[in-house]
Amino acid sequence: MKKFCFWILILFFFTSFSQDYEIGMRVTKPELTLNTFPKDPTAEALMIYDYGNAFFNKETWRLNVEFKQKLKILTKDGLDRGQIEIPLYVGKNPKEAVKDISARVYNIENGELIVSKLEENAIYREKNEDWEIVRIAFPNVKVGSIITYSYTKTTSYINKYQPWYFQLDIPSLYSEFNASIPGNYEYNIKLVGSLPLKVNENSIKNQCLDAGRGVYANCGIYKYIMTDIPAYKAEKHTTTKENYLSRIEYELSVLRRFDGYVDKITKTWEDVDNELKADSDFGRQINKKKLVKGILPTSISNIPDNLEKAKAIYQFVLDNYSWNNKAGRYDASIKRLVEEKGGNAFEINLFLQNLFYSVGLESYPVLLSTRENGLATKVYPVITDFNYSIVKLVIDDEVYFLDATNPYLSFGELPFYCLNQYGRVYDIEYASYWEDISPKKYSTIQFGAKYQISDDDLLIGKVKIDVTGYKSHNKKKEYSENPKLYLESLKSDFQTATIETHNVLSEDIKDNKFSEEIELTHEEEFIGDKIFFNPFIYKFFEENPFKLQQRTYPIDFGYKQSYLYLIEIDLKDKLKVVEVPKNMTFALPNKTGIATFSCSKNLNKLSVFLKISLNKAIYEIEYYEYLKNFLSKIVEIQNNTVIVLEKQ
Numbered sequence: 001m002k003k004f005c006f007w008i009l010i011l012f013f014f015t016s017f018s019q020d021y022e023i024g025m026r027v028t029k030p031e032l033t034l035n036t037f038p039k040d041p042t043a044e045a046l047m048i049y050d051y052g053n054a055f056f057n058k059e060t061w062r063l064n065v066e067f068k069q070k071l072k073i074l075t076k077d078g079l080d081r082g083q084i085e086i087p088l089y090v091g092k093n094p095k096e097a098v099k100d101i102s103a104r105v106y107n108i109e110n111g112e113l114i115v116s117k118l119e120e121n122a123i124y125r126e127k128n129e130d131w132e133i134v135r136i137a138f139p140n141v142k143v144g145s146i147i148t149y150s151y152t153k154t155t156s157y158i159n160k161y162q163p164w165y166f167q168l169d170i171p172s173l174y175s176e177f178n179a180s181i182p183g184n185y186e187y188n189i190k191l192v193g194s195l196p197l198k199v200n201e202n203s204i205k206n207q208c209l210d211a212g213r214g215v216y217a218n219c220g221i222y223k224y225i226m227t228d229i230p231a232y233k234a235e236k237h238t239t240t241k242e243n244y245l246s247r248i249e250y251e252l253s254v255l256r257r258f259d260g261y262v263d264k265i266t267k268t269w270e271d272v273d274n275e276l277k278a279d280s281d282f283g284r285q286i287n288k289k290k291l292v293k294g295i296l297p298t299s300i301s302n303i304p305d306n307l308e309k310a311k312a313i314y315q316f317v318l319d320n321y322s323w324n325n326k327a328g329r330y331d332a333s334i335k336r337l338v339e340e341k342g343g344n345a346f347e348i349n350l351f352l353q354n355l356f357y358s359v360g361l362e363s364y365p366v367l368l369s370t371r372e373n374g375l376a377t378k379v380y381p382v383i384t385d386f387n388y389s390i391v392k393l394v395i396d397d398e399v400y401f402l403d404a405t406n407p408y409l410s411f412g413e414l415p416f417y418c419l420n421q422y423g424r425v426y427d428i429e430y431a432s433y434w435e436d437i438s439p440k441k442y443s444t445i446q447f448g449a450k451y452q453i454s455d456d457d458l459l460i461g462k463v464k465i466d467v468t469g470y471k472s473h474n475k476k477k478e479y480s481e482n483p484k485l486y487l488e489s490l491k492s493d494f495q496t497a498t499i500e501t502h503n504v505l506s507e508d509i510k511d512n513k514f515s516e517e518i519e520l521t522h523e524e525e526f527i528g529d530k531i532f533f534n535p536f537i538y539k540f541f542e543e544n545p546f547k548l549q550q551r552t553y554p555i556d557f558g559y560k561q562s563y564l565y566l567i568e569i570d571l572k573d574k575l576k577v578v579e580v581p582k583n584m585t586f587a588l589p590n591k592t593g594i595a596t597f598s599c600s601k602n603l604n605k606l607s608v609f610l611k612i613s614l615n616k617a618i619y620e621i622e623y624y625e626y627l628k629n630f631l632s633k634i635v636e637i638q639n640n641t642v643i644v645l646e647k648q
Contacts, residue, residue, distance in 0.1 A: 024049040024174065025070055027106050027146050032113075034072055035144070040171045040231060040549065044078035047071045047172035048146075054162040055180035056209055056219075057154070062094070065162045068150040071170075073143055078170075082141030084149070089157065091130040096155040098134055103149035105140050116140040118149070159265065161187055161250035164224070167195060167552070172229040177248065179224075182209055182217040186254035188266060188380045193246025194552060194621055199225035211258050224248060230552055236545040237555050239371040239420060244553030251380065272381045273432050281332040282389075285350045286365055286428050291334045292354045301359050306395050311411050313355050314404060315510065321348055323405035327370075327387050345405050346389045352404045353391045362394040366401070368423035368437065371558075375421060378434065390418060392425055392435070401437055408476045410512040413439070416470055419558040419617070438617050439559040443469030446563075447538050449520075452570040459522035459533070461497070461567075464515070470559050472514040480509050490518075497522045497537055529647040530578065535567050535608040536638040544635050546628040555619040555627055565610040571645070577601055579644035586633055588626050592616050595630065597637050606645075610637065 037043045049070040057064050073079060088096040103118035116139040124135040138147050164177035176199075181187060191197070201223045208219035232245055253266040267275070277283035285291070300316055303309040321342055328344025334351050337343035343351075349365065356363035367386040369376040376385040393400040400412045409415065419437065426432045444467070451461040467475055479486040483504075491499055497520040505515040520537070540563045546555075571577070580599040587594040595612045612634060619627060 024051060024176075025068055025148050025150075027070070027148065031072060031146055032106065032108055032144075034074075036074060037171055039228075043171050043231060044075045045071055045073050045081050045170045047168055047170055048174070050166075050168075050172055050175040052162070052164050052176070053178040055178075056182055058209055060154075061209070062154050062156050063158050063162065065153045065155075066150070067153070068148075070146065070148045073141060073145045073147070076143060079141060079143070082145075082147070083135060083137045086134040086136070086151065086153065088132040088134065088153070089130065089155075090127070090132050094156050095132075096153065096157070098151050098153050101134075101136065101149075101151040103136065103138055103147065105138050106146040106148075107140060107142060107144065114140070158185070159252040161252070163247060163249045165245060165247040166224075166226040167193060167229050167232050167246040169232055171231045172226075174225070174227050175229060176223070176225045179222040180205070180208065180219045181222070182219050184217055184256040184258070185252065186256075187250040188253050190249045190251070190377065190379055191247075192249060193244055195226060195229060195246040197224055198227050199223055215258050230550050232552060233548055235548055235551060237557050238553055239556055240374045241553075242374045246552070251377075251382065253380070266380050269381050269432060272383055273426070275383070276426060276432075277428060281328075281330050281346065282350075282365070282426075283428065285332055285334050285347075286353065286426070287357050288334070288354055289358045291338075292351065292358050295338065296355060296358070306361060309359060310356065310361055310393060310395060310400070313359070313361075314352065314402060314411055317348065317352050317355065317404040318407050318510075321351065321404070323348055329387050329389075345403070348404050349389050349391050349402075352402065356391070356393060364392045364425050364427055366390045366392050366423040366425050366435070366437075368418060369420055370417045371420045371556075372417065373420075376424065378422075386424065388418060390414060390423065406473075408473050408480070408509055410510055413469070413512075416473070416558055421618070439469065441469055442560045442562045442613075443471040444562045444564070445471050445540060447565045447567075449537070449567040450570070451567065452572065453574050457526065459531075459569075461520045461522070461537070463518040463520060463538075465518070465538075467514045468512055471561065472512070475514045476506070476509045479504060479514070493539075494518075494520060494537055496534070526647070531575075531645045533643045533645060534639075534641055535569075535643055536565070536610075536641060537567075538565070539638045540565070540612065541631060541635050541638065544628065544631045546624065546631060548624075551621065551624045554621055555624060557614065557617055557619075559617050561614045563610070563612040565608070567608045569606040569608075569645075571604045571606060573604070573648060575645045576648050577606055577643070578646045579642075580606075581637075581641050581643075584633075584637075586630065588614075588623065588630055592619065592623065593627075593630060595634055599643065606643070608641075608643070610634075 031048060037046050047069065051068040053066040055064055071081065073081060086098050088098060090096065101123060105116040107114045118139060122137045122139060126133045141147065166175040203221045205219045205221050207216040209217040211217060226246065229246065232241055234241065251266055255263040255265060257263070296313065296316065300309065300312045303312055321337060324342055324344055326344040328346040332344065332346035332350060334347060334354065337347040337351055353363050353365050366389065368388050368390060369385050370388050373387045391402045393402055401414055402412065403409065403414050403418060406415055419439070422434050422436050424432050425435050446466040449461045449463040451459050454460050478489065487502055490502065500519040500521055503517045505517060506513060583598040585594065585596045593614045598609045600607050
């Protein structure tokens with residue numbers, strides 16, 4: 001009876017304590033008693049209500065953005081959310097500001113509802129030349145607390161209007177964003193991410209703003225709502241989260257002033273091409289024979305075959321000019337590169353393009369955004385999206401993408417961080433255009449081994465490992481820089497065996513393949529007359545990289561890949577096969593991947609075979625569960641396959 005009366009009092013309290021708190025900010029009994037979120041039991045906190053409202057102030061014409069949030073702390077890890085930071089840019093006048101800060105924390109303590117209000121001394125401000133950071137420490141936050149808070153941010157920086165993130169790193173039940181945009185401001189609006197909007201409404205409000213002297217502006221009114229939003233959780237095989245977090249973004253395109261002047265903010269690609277042509281760090285460094293005159297030796301420039309000539313030029317740059325590990329988008333000088341014998345990526349690759357051009361090879365610089373930088377916007381030109389440059393070379397209608405910063409790449413390969421779907425090819429004579437950038441070839445690992453049992457009952461094996469493409473880059477680099485350290489690292493890959501000899505067969509780091517031979521000894525113990533042997537002495541996947549209940553972004557490997565494992569055991573007349581696992585084949589939908597595992601006995605030889613193919617560089621979200629199950633089976637095969645052999 002007491003509990004019943006207690007919740008009646010709470011209900012009365014929540015329906016009467018403040019007229020300012022709308023339904024979304026009111027705290028309910030189910031929210032207070034919630035201990036875990038069933039759809040995501042690992043969640044440290046839950047965003048129950050997330051609300052934003054952006055509009056231009058009628059008096060100041062400054063952009064005001066109201067924020068209101070209600071969240072539940074579910075675990076100790078969630079206690080960090082008892083403090084928030086609001087960054088304000090103050091580098092120029094008028095500065096950004098925050099006002100109307102309000103917060104409450106709700107707890108049930110000893111059967112009583114305790115409401116803690118935010119005190120002024122819990123708001124801290126730190127300033128530097130460009131930024132003011134407003135830190136808010138909520139009172140009495142503990143596991144089980146519900147926090148509600150609100151504030152209003154004012155700003156004059158309207159080029160990006162106000163981006164809104166529907167998806168967070170914790171699950172959200174409800175996220176709403178409202179925008180009021182005067183008709184004389186035209187924005188390019190971009191919805192990012194894969195999650196669908198539940199509400200997407202727009203209307204016109206007449207005379208929403210008064211410009212004086214009888215001049216008014218009409219406003220476009222927009223409402224966006226998303227519900228039941230899963231948390232964004234980082235996992236392997238992806239690019240930056242900014243590519244996939246579900247959100248809405250704005251870019252000011254046109255500003256129409258009341259005096260009739262029209263300011264075109266966002267340019268067309270034709271405008272951008274003209275700007276790039278005059279850019280001293282880019283356009284003025286392209287197709288300039290005088291910048292590379294006399295640099296190429298005649299032994300290279302006189303090579304008759306164009307492809308062989310291109311390969312020689314590429315290697316010439318790698319051998320004679322070093323990369324300083326900087327991109328250099330706004331600091332490129334081929335003249336400086338030549339003088340200093342080194343420079344940034346823009347300088348090196350623009351230099352490479354000029355050398356190609358100087359000998360009559362068709363080539364173009366390509367602007368791209370690296371994997372960590374995010375996908376470049378295709379909807380409208382945003383030149384600041386690009387942070388890297390490579391070269392497109394065309395010989396006999398065959399296209400090669402090149403980057404001369406990394407000596408461990410073979411001709412036609414790009415650094416892994418450049419594999420970000422597409423780039424913008426810049427043709428100084430004609431228009432620029434988008435082009436897909438994706439490796440055509442598979443990157444592979446092939447493992448072959450032949451085993452036999454010695455007179456003293458030891459399993460002795462000769463192993464050959466061939467690695468190609470992107471799978472080979474780290475091996476080439478690690479071995480070339482420190483062979484001893486490489487061998488020590490390799491020993492950890494063979495935990496059940498001893499490496500007796502090791503020999504690298506690859507002669508040149510620029511080769512597309514890295515090959516090595518190894519002799520191994522296994523001290524397998526006989527249990528009675530039997531050996532219980534796991535034939536997977538080398539594992540392609542130590543564990544399944546996919547562990548999430550739900551993934552909301554694609555699986556981006558960067559390249560297609562295949563694996564081949566073959567081990568033969570010469571049984572002679574010493575051993576016989578007692579037990580082997582069943583053969584199996586399983587696949588991903590639409591022929592996008594397949595795995596085949598088999599064990600077979602032919603005369604006195606036992607063969608174990610595993611072949612894996614992943615036929616896409618990027619798998620869409622709907623493949624996630626299939627991929628997770630696919631790799632789980634492969635890990636299971638590698639870890640738990642047992643072959644029982646018995647002495648004859």
